[in-house]
Amino acid sequence: MAFLSCSWFSSSLFLLFILMLAPYSTAQEAAGGGRRPLVPAMFVFGDSLIDNGNNNNLPSLAKANYFPYGIDFAGGPTGRFANGYTIADEIGELLGLPLIPPFSQVSGSINNALNGVNYASAAAGILDISGRNFVSYNTFNQQIQNFASTMEDFNNFFGAQTAAESIARSVFFIGFGSNDYLNNYLMPNYNTRFQYNGDQFSDLLIQRYSKQLETLYSLGGRRFIIANVGVLGCIPYILSQNLSSHCSSEINNLVINFNGKLKPMLHNLNENLPGSQFVHMDIYSMFKDILENPRNYGFSVANRGCCGIGRNRGQISCLPLQPPCLNRDLYVFWDAFHPTSAVNIILARQSFSGTSDIVSPMNIQQLVTLNP
Numbered sequence: 315m316a317f318l319s320c321s322w323f324s325s326s327l328f329l330l331f332i333l334m335l336a337p338y339s340t341a342q343e344a345a346g347g348g349r350r351p352l353v354p355a356m357f358v359f360g361d362s363l364i365d366n367g368n369n370n371n372l373p374s375l376a377k378a379n380y381f382p383y384g385i386d387f388a389g390g391p392t393g394r395f396a397n398g399y400t401i402a403d404e405i406g407e408l409l410g411l412p413l414i415p416p417f418s419q420v421s422g423s424i425n426n427a428l429n430g431v432n433y434a435s436a437a438a439g440i441l442d443i444s445g446r447n448f449v450s451y452n453t454f455n456q457q458i459q460n461f462a463s464t465m466e467d468f469n470n471f472f473g474a475q476t477a478a479e480s481i482a483r484s485v486f487f488i489g490f491g492s493n494d495y496l497n498n499y500l501m502p503n504y505n506t507r508f509q510y511n512g513d514q515f516s517d518l519l520i521q522r523y524s525k526q527l528e529t530l531y532s533l534g535g536r537r538f539i540i541a542n543v544g545v546l547g548c549i550p551y552i553l554s555q556n557l558s559s560h561c562s563s564e565i566n567n568l569v570i571n572f573n574g575k576l577k578p579m580l581h582n583l584n585e586n587l588p589g590s591q592f593v594h595m596d597i598y599s600m601f602k603d604i605l606e607n608p609r610n611y612g613f614s615v616a617n618r619g620c621c622g623i624g625r626n627r628g629q630i631s632c633l634p635l636q637p638p639c640l641n642r643d644l645y646v647f648w649d650a651f652h653p654t655s656a657v658n659i660i661l662a663r664q665s666f667s668g669t670s671d672i673v674s675p676m677n678i679q680q681l682v683t684l685n686p
Contacts (some may be wrong), residue, residue, distance in 0.1 A: 351410035352682045354480040355430035356402075357464075357535070358414060359457045360489040361445075362436035363652060364402040367393030367416040369436045369451060376436035376448040380634040382621055386642065386655060395436060397620070397638065397648050398655030402432065402487055404662035405539070409485065409682065417452075417460050424467045430484065431464055433457035439493035440523050443504075447497060454490055458529055465533055481534040482589070483686055485678075488527070489541035489597075491576075494519055495568055496546060496651075516572040520579050531587050537681055539665070540580055541595040542573040545602050550619040550628025551650040559617055559626055573598055577674075584675075593681050595665045596672045604646060604657060611660060613646050620645040620654060 358364055362376060370379045370393045377393065378384075384391035386398035393416065394400055399407075406414050417433045420426040435452035437445030442453045452460065468477035499506045499515055510518060527538065546552065547566035553559045573596075580592040608616040620639040621632035631650035632638070639645060648654040653661075666678045 349410055351429070353409055353411070353483055353485050353537075355428065355484040356406050356409060356411055356414055356487060357430050357461060357484060358402045358432040358434050358487045359454065359461075359530075360402075360434035360487075360541075361438045361493050362395040363434075363489055363492065364400045364432070364487070365393060365395060365416075365434040365436045366400065366403070366414070366432050368418045368432070368434060369393060370416075371418055372435075372450040372452075374437065374448055374450040376445070376451060378436070378632075382632065382636060382638045385638060395649070395652045396655050396658060397642050399658055400655075401489075401541075401658040401662045402434070404659045405485075405487060405666065405678065406430070408662065408666045408678070417457075417464075421460075421463070422467075424471050427464055427467070431461070433460050434489075437493055437497060438490070439498060440490045440519050440526070441494055441498060444494045444498035447501065447503070454526055458526060458533075461530070462533055478534050479686075482536045484535075484537065485682060486530060486535045486538045487541075488530075488538060490523065491519065491543040491569075491572055492546060495543070495565065495572075496551075499568070500565065512568050512571055516568070516575055519572060520575045523576075524579050524583065527583060527592070528587065531583075531590055536589050536591065537684075538590070538592045539595055539678060539681070540576070540592055541597045542576050543569045544597045545569070545605060548605055549651055550617070550622060550626040550647050551631070552628075553617060554625040554628035554650070557625075569598065591676075591681060591684065593676060593678065594674050596674075597661060600661050600664055600672055601653070601657070604660070608646060611657075612643070613656070614644045615639075616646040618645075619647045619649045621648060622650050 369377050378395040379391050379393045381391055411429050414430045414432045415426055417431050420431055437448035437451040438453050439445055440454055445451055498504050546569050547562035552562050577594045580594050583592050584590055604611050605616050619627035620642050621636055622628055623630040628650040642654055643656045645654050646657055665673045668677050
């Protein structure tokens with residue numbers, strides 16, 4: 315009887331996986347609850363902006379699995395560095411997918427990984443050494459290794475060809491670079507600034523990033539959404555460092571230098587990796603417009619965190635059980651470093667169906683409806 319039960323379970327999973335390979339409905343259909351997803355799965359790689367719990371069980375100083383994080387999330391605190399949804403959560407919902415689980419919860423459990431896996435880890439950067447002040451986290455290279463282990467599980471369970479076809483139709487959402495500046499290049503206990511000027515450092519990041527993305531391509535990824543780095547010079551943590559609460563043009567110029575090289579790098583990958591499509595998501599431009607015109611988006615507070623301590627509520631980030639602001643949807647920033655879920659949702663929706671000035675060479679909706 316146990317054998318029959320196991321056989322039925324495996325057959326059911328296989329049928330579900332095969333159904334994922336069928337043509338998908340339109341984006342409008344997927345937006346409704348209970349309708350077929352636009353893609354088989356979404357795989358997420360990044361840092362605290364999209365970590366959804368991978369650091370919870372690590373001996374890490376970068377954790378958000380405590381109240382008031384998750385105060386507006388149905389499951390309460392989960393490890394998300396936000397009051398509710400991350401940008402990856404909203405993109406997944408627009409794709410018609412259920413919430414994507416963290417790798418820490420699905421490792422070794424293939425049935426929980428069928429709709430995708432989130433490998434993101436707070437403090438991670440493009441470089442392995444970025445974020446080391448937080449002790450323990452999964453670097454981008456480690457996240458890639460974790461994805462490789464997921465692919466091995468898929469290949470063993472479903473067969474290499476079936477797994478490859480599904481992964482090729484799936485979406486890879488990736489966002490790195492913030493910690494390479496905030497928790498590496500700009501940190502006094504790093505000697506990076508003495509080794510590289512801003513231009514040289516951005517070159518180093520782009521070279522490493524390109525190789526890492528090529529590795530994900532070699533593992534079967536074909537449809538990539540790459541978010542650039544946001545307006546780091548205007549986050550509450552940086553604003554709190556001067557009495558006038560001005561944005562740091564020096565930090566923003568470092569980011570602009572990196573972002574200016576990211577888009578051509580992605581174009582080069584599109585040209586040289588057959589069957590690939592790398593989409594560039596301009597987080598910097600979208601976020602800059604929100605900061606310059608907050609009322610156009612329904613926000614009234616753009617220069618301090620909803621939860622934090624000190625000047626601009628950014629000198630110390632959100633502490634356990636600290637009461638946050640009550641009107642969270644009016645705030646651009648949730649804590650010293652991260653946007654509120656209201657902002658995350660705006661960024662995701664603009665990228666999903668936006669124009670080429672913010673997402674190129676096509677938007678996410680167009681990406682997922684391409685013929686394989």
